[in-house]
Amino acid sequence: MTLSLAASTDLAAEMAALGRAARAAARVLALARPEAKNAALIAAAAALRQSAAGIVAANRRDYEEAAARGTAPAFLDRLKLDGPRIEAMAKGLEDIAALPDPVGRTLATFTRPNGLVIERVATPLGVVGVIYESRPNVTADAGGLCLKSGNAAILRGGSESFRSTQAIHACLVEGLRAAGLPEAAISRAPTTDRAAVGMMLAGLDGAIDVIVPRGGKSLVARVQSEARVPVFAHLDGIVHVYVHAAADLEVARRIVLNSKMRRTGVCGAAETLLVDRACAATHLAPLVATLLGAGCAVRGDAATQAVDPRVTPASEEDWGTEYLDAIIAVKIVDGLDAAIAHVERYGSHHTDCIVTRDEAAAERFLAEVDSAIVLRNASTQFADGGEFGFGAEIGIATGRMHARGPVGVEQLTSFNYRVRGDGQVRP
């Protein structure tokens, strides 16, 4: 007991020191030249390539330990690193280096009648805490995005990937050192102790400005419920495709299939198909046949069940379920208002789509569905920072504060006002 108390006191002191060092590094990073940040990213990419064998070896130990514990295959697959995955991380850092610098952008300028020129300029947020599961590549992605946006990062990866994270983090530090930037600009919780997560969620005595969780629903739920600092995240991606009365069947078929089946495990994958009653007679059966033919299980309301014996009944719960799998829930709705009402009731304000040739209906859907991303006639799988042209993203946020939708380097900035006068005083 005494020992564990001492250990936890030590950890608290260590994490607090990490926080203070990150805060100091954030100040340096905020003022760093773009060239220095880019040099660090490029040097880190080189270090990843040079250290590939060591990273793979560290990862093998993580992997074998996890496999010996009988960890699920999907988990093991995310954990595993090999040459191509390390190369992808290195390339990712170089891509981030190639993005325009998000700090110092002039977001607005206005001149007041008294001659004051007021400029709104992008500044970093400060210190970003990143809490993720055993996907070691997040170490490089998140560290790189924070660095580019002038923010210090405190990374806390899953305990099963501890050695992998450590090896990748060492390369990031090598990059920082090569560029003359403080090593504390990207730091790492030095422990697998879960208490470190709680300390980060409490904000490390004001050292952390925002938390970004990367991982499954239970991680995000814990972070959202416990964090005492702002969180950029989404809990669910209950994504709808609504096939409106005036939808072209071929366009609908293409968009529904791609939205659901291109990749079923991403947050922008469709989970519910709403078909307007007005086109159900012509569109429902072909859409269901397309989905079934592609290997997607279909759960439907009575009308949907009637079109194919392989359709199983959808329960109330299905309308609020994110399957992240080759399963879709299908429902007939009575017109645009009913579709919007369904999305608002069961959706997660992430990404939703209308398929229609009717301009007015499309625009009403775009205006009235309160989701981070609303599309007309395009696959929901475009819900992605890269597809938006933001470069890499640290995640997709469904909150309404600060960042909403894909969170790229621009969304990792704040701003301040710089006011230039020539002696003005206020009457």
Place this chain on the structure above:
Amino acid sequence: MTLSLAASTDLAAEMAALGRAARAAARVLALARPEAKNAALIAAAAALRQSAAGIVAANRRDYEEAAARGTAPAFLDRLKLDGPRIEAMAKGLEDIAALPDPVGRTLATFTRPNGLVIERVATPLGVVGVIYESRPNVTADAGGLCLKSGNAAILRGGSESFRSTQAIHACLVEGLRAAGLPEAAISRAPTTDRAAVGMMLAGLDGAIDVIVPRGGKSLVARVQSEARVPVFAHLDGIVHVYVHAAADLEVARRIVLNSKMRRTGVCGAAETLLVDRACAATHLAPLVATLLGAGCAVRGDAATQAVDPRVTPASEEDWGTEYLDAIIAVKIVDGLDAAIAHVERYGSHHTDCIVTRDEAAAERFLAEVDSAIVLRNASTQFADGGEFGFGAEIGIATGRMHARGPVGVEQLTSFNYRVRGDGQVRP
């Protein structure tokens, strides 16, 4: 005990119902036409004028009760309403109506190589909780700003102004009704029970998106420490004017005097004067004389004490004190770096100013001082949404999330992405 438990259960149920009604109203407001919102504001202004006698009578009862309890004169002054103050509230609502509508603005548009057109559009935040002290005019200001920005508001004014708040709120509801908008769009905690504040800070079961506190430091501190939802606020306004080596004395004199003495009780009032050692021989004595001559008490370091016997010694505590009074702390600093370091160490990241004719020094100060508002050669009292051209402001925020600096109607909005395609799917 049973009774008070029952009462608190009742209050919790009542507040939760208020939250649900506000959330439903927010959905209606988000889609309301600008004309409807403006009609409500104008009708509310008319109702205030028509009800002026009743408001003054309600206020008199609040005032007499507070005065009988021996409440401080400054508090009583803020509580008091009369004809001109009611007219100012009504005019304030009309001014808000005249602002451009902040909802639906296109913030950015970009076309992707695949032809997708992605638009970022301003949307309301949702439900804003406003917690304020006994300044009944905040009822109209905050209610009006939330309405204009398409947000539902839940107002909780100080208990000493309960009747005044109720009377003003009734006029806002009259305006909403006249415009066909839901009355729950601006609601009011129906009690002086402080437990209602705690419930709002907990977010009313997810019904409140953001809290805005309006009042003194103890209120803001409580809100910041207890809120489980984002807060737009500043705790302190420890505002600096730095007179650089290359400052014109007359410009410095005018800016220092205005920054400190125009109004001493506002958050943008200067609290500390930093004078560069390089110009102290010529500038310090005249600046101190100007301040003393204007009735400002001066607390200074040794050099400042040496220029006038009326200067009293400044202690370490003075550098971190927001006087909100005719008192200033004065210190000699060794150059620009020392000035910036002082501001970063003791400041509150609110508003800071450099006075100089040196372009490079001015720009370094603007770039390196991490405050919401940084000025060169202009009074710190310009730290005000009206002076920035934002129209009215609900407050000034020093946090880095979402809103920073003056929080006007534009800062009370979020955004979403509206994506227009013609059948694009993701490869």
